[in-house]
Amino acid sequence: MTLPELYRSIRAAIQNLETHDLEQLKLRAQQITDMTSWAPAMIDPNEQASAISRELELQLRAIYAETPNQSVANLHDALCDLRVAIAQHDDDLRPQREDDGEG
Secondary structure (H helix, E strand, O other), X not given: OXXXXXXXXXXXXXXXXXHOOHHXXXXXXXXXXXXXXXXXXXXXXXXXXXXXXHHHHXXXXXXXXXXXXXXXXXXXXXXXXXXXXXXXXHHHHOOOOOOOOOO
């Protein structure tokens, strides 16, 4: 599953929680998280994926606030972990300016 496919699947799940396996989506998010360090180039250079992830995280948080469901919480947390892993990976590959870190 690719990152865009994951986001589409999560959007569909949010529309109808009853027909989607949230734990399976959580596992997919975790699998992608585990693979981020292997990416040879930046994954989200324009931070579009980050924006989409934050939007989905907010929706999942709202759903959980209305109806506490551990699967919703688990998916939310896995999505947050994925967003952070991508950001860290991209930061590691971002060229450093010469004056970075100097006083």
